[in-house]
Amino acid sequence: MKNYKAIGKIGEGTFSEVMKMQSLRDGNYYACKQMKQHFESIEQVNSLREVQALRRLNPHPNILTLHEVVFDRKSGSLALICELMDMNIYELIRGRRHPLSEKRVMHYMHQLCRSLDHMHRNGIFHRDVKPENILIKQDVLKLGDFGSCRSVYSKQPYTEYISTRWYRAPECLLTDGFYSCKMDLWSAGCVFYEIASLQPLFPGANELDQISKIHDIMGTPPAKTLTKFRQSRAMSFDFPFKKGSGIPLPTANLSPLCLSLLHALVVYDPDERVTAHQALQHPYFQEQRAAEKQALGSHRKAVSLERPVAPELLRNKWQISKEGSKQKQLPTQEDRPRRQGPAYLMELPQLKLPGVAKLSCSSPDLPSVLRPGGSGKVPVLRPLKCGGTNQKTEAQKDIKPNLKQCRLPTLDRKGGAH
Numbered sequence: 001m002k003n004y005k006a007i008g009k010i011g012e013g014t015f016s017e018v019m020k021m022q023s024l025r026d027g028n029y030y031a032c033k034q035m036k037q038h039f040e041s042i043e044q045v046n047s048l049r050e051v052q053a054l055r056r057l058n059p060h061p062n063i064l065t066l067h068e069v070v071f072d073r074k075s076g077s078l079a080l081i082c083e084l085m086d087m088n089i090y091e092l093i094r095g096r097r098h099p100l101s102e103k104r105v106m107h108y109m110h111q112l113c114r115s116l117d118h119m120h121r122n123g124i125f126h127r128d129v130k131p132e133n134i135l136i137k138q139d140v141l142k143l144g145d146f147g148s149c150r151s152v153y154s155k156q157p158y159t160e161y162i163s164t165r166w167y168r169a170p171e172c173l174l175t176d177g178f179y180s181c182k183m184d185l186w187s188a189g190c191v192f193y194e195i196a197s198l199q200p201l202f203p204g205a206n207e208l209d210q211i212s213k214i215h216d217i218m219g220t221p222p223a224k225t226l227t228k229f230r231q232s233r234a235m236s237f238d239f240p241f242k243k244g245s246g247i248p249l250p251t252a253n254l255s256p257l258c259l260s261l262l263h264a265l266v267v268y269d270p271d272e273r274v275t276a277h278q279a280l281q282h283p284y285f286q287e288q289r290a291a292e293k294q295a296l297g298s299h300r301k302a303v304s305l306e307r308p309v310a311p312e313l314l315r316n317k318w319q320i321s322k323e324g325s326k327q328k329q330l331p332t333q334e335d336r337p338r339r340q341g342p343a344y345l346m347e348l349p350q351l352k353l354p355g356v357a358k359l360s361c362s363s364p365d366l367p368s369v370l371r372p373g374g375s376g377k378v379p380v381l382r383p384l385k386c387g388g389t390n391q392k393t394e395a396q397k398d399i400k401p402n403l404k405q406c407r408l409p410t411l412d413r414k415g416g417a418h
Helices: 042-046 049-057 089-093 102-121 170-174 182-197 207-218 223-230 256-265 276-280 283-306
Strands: 004-012 016-023 029-035 066-071 078-083 134-137 140-143 318-320 327-329
Touching (some): 004 029, 049 078, 049 102, 089 134, 102 140, 102 182, 102 276, 170 223, 182 256, 256 276, 256 283
Antiparallel strands (some): 004 016, 029 078, 066 078, 134 140, 318 327
16 A cells, blocks of 8 residues: 555445545555455455456446555455545435436436446346445446445345345345345336435335335235245235335426336336346437447447558459349459560569579570560470380470479478468
């Protein structure tokens, strides 16, 4: 930590405190999460779930960036150096008199669903999605505090008391730790409502009051849902039938698509609740998907401009057949390299062979048609008849004795034949 200077305290939790730090190396400001627990070895630090999750999920535009892990072997202290954000969602909406615009709410929720989708695709679920753990900087939302995360492949049951009560899903309240990554979507729905209305959706005073407030709005669940929960809890429970008042409208300005996504997230039965990927495909985010598609097209266009196509590839002419299923490449007359002279003889490039002496063969009786002043007539080559090793054909006898026979060395082809 000698490379950092403490500026001030940002916040404190049960297991850590967060400090604002300035790097003495680059002068930038960072958030330092100092763990209260002491660690014995670097192996214990690397096995920490939060460290593993941040390393696996980074980089992503909607996941808090981990810059450095600082571990002191002597004292056993551990600090996570992360990027510094401006505020969290709770600080953003606390004390506001007027709700945020729906366009801004849509922008935040799209980024939150993107972070959950990325996290779940990488086999991790957060288990403590709430406004305090959703950070904002210049309208960019990032999910942080992965101290409670678990692997989606780990064996159930999980810890019962894990997420903050107001954002805890019914399966977390009514089972002995039998829940999945769908609990993050319920929490996201509660955050969705709170951003739009500036009021919590289910502010329960305790666990029983939390269930009661959920039933007041959602109604008691069907028998088949309660049967799923009974299979995983030792104690039985029977709730008096309650129809439910429905989710109260936070403001009259919210569109039907906004309420549709909200109802898809806050579904009692986790099997019927949408996934993060399905939430991103909701019509509510159609504008964001169009903007992403346009940005992706602009990025591909910029990359293609940085890497221009070779000129010889651009000269190829393609003609589509009438059937429309086949394409034929038709080189034009300009594409054919020509040389003035009979039969359009082409000039071959000279081979440069390292370590091989130059070999030359000359024949005064065979003038070159390519040399200036040549006759322009191509000599007639007679076929050679193969006989015994000591026999000579008539064509070989006509060759003057001063002509030496040359044998080229064998060339080793690298990379195989083409």
